[in-house]
Amino acid sequence: MVKRIERILAVDQGNESGFAVKVGDRITWGSRSFKHYHDNAARWFAFHGWFSDLILENEPKCIAYEKPFFRGKASMQLYGYAVLIEMIAHIYETPCLQVHGQTIKKHAGIKSGKPIQEAENRWGHIAPIVNDHEADALWLLDYVATNAEYTK
Numbered sequence: 001m002v003k004r005i006e007r008i009l010a011v012d013q014g015n016e017s018g019f020a021v022k023v024g025d026r027i028t029w030g031s032r033s034f035k036h037y038h039d040n041a042a043r044w045f046a047f048h049g050w051f052s053d054l055i056l057e058n059e060p061k062c063i064a065y066e067k068p069f070f071r072g073k074a075s076m077q078l079y080g081y082a083v084l085i086e087m088i089a090h091i092y093e094t095p096c097l098q099v100h101g102q103t104i105k106k107h108a109g110i111k112s113g114k115p116i117q118e119a120e121n122r123w124g125h126i127a128p129i130v131n132d133h134e135a136d137a138l139w140l141l142d143y144v145a146t147n148a149e150y151t152k
Contacts, residue, residue, distance in 0.1 A: 005148050009060035010141035011051070013081035014074075015043060018133030020141040021058045027126065027141070031133045044080050051084065055092050063089045064144045066136065067098040097148065099140060107146070108139040 012018040020029040032050055034043040055063070065085050068078035082098070089096035108118055119135035129135050 005062045005145070007059060007061040008064065008141055008144050008148075009054060009058055009062070010064045010137045010144060011054075011085060012133045012136035012140065013047070013065055013068075013085060014078060014133070016131070016133050017047065017050075017081070018131065018135070018137035019054060020134070020137040021054075021060070022141055022145055023058065027123065027138070029123075029127070029129070029134045029138055029141075031131055031137075040077055040080060043077070044084055047081060048084055048088065051088055052092075055088065055094065060094055062095050062097060062144065062148060064097045064099055064140055064148075066104065066140060067100050069101070097144060099143060104136070104139050104143050107143040110139075 006022075006024055008022045010020045010022075015035045016031065016033050018029065018031040020027060034046050037043040037046055063085065065082065068075070068082050071078075086096055110118055119129050119138050123129065123138055129138070
């Protein structure tokens, strides 16, 4: 039997991270900044604690994140966050899915401009969307909720 995934955690990882959680029909989101930490190790350590708490609070059946790609000096930071997501997902025995950024944009119908504008139109009636990181996480969540299934 094929079923939709009912508990999804989507993360737009980075020094400014957005997240979106779907539990049944309920969707919540937010963001967290790690910019104020003095180096990558401190940022990653703080992210580790924050992300672990998100998993414990929401008990997702699937974790999704945007696949990092090389973009100059931020590449190491983005891959560090991706490694942490995969590692923490493994610790909590939660399947992990990486999605290419262009796939997310195509799903959202975003050709140019900021994803926050389209996200506000779609989810802004529930709660304010504060930044592009939250909008990206919402579009990633929507992509996974629409396309991902598991066999039981």
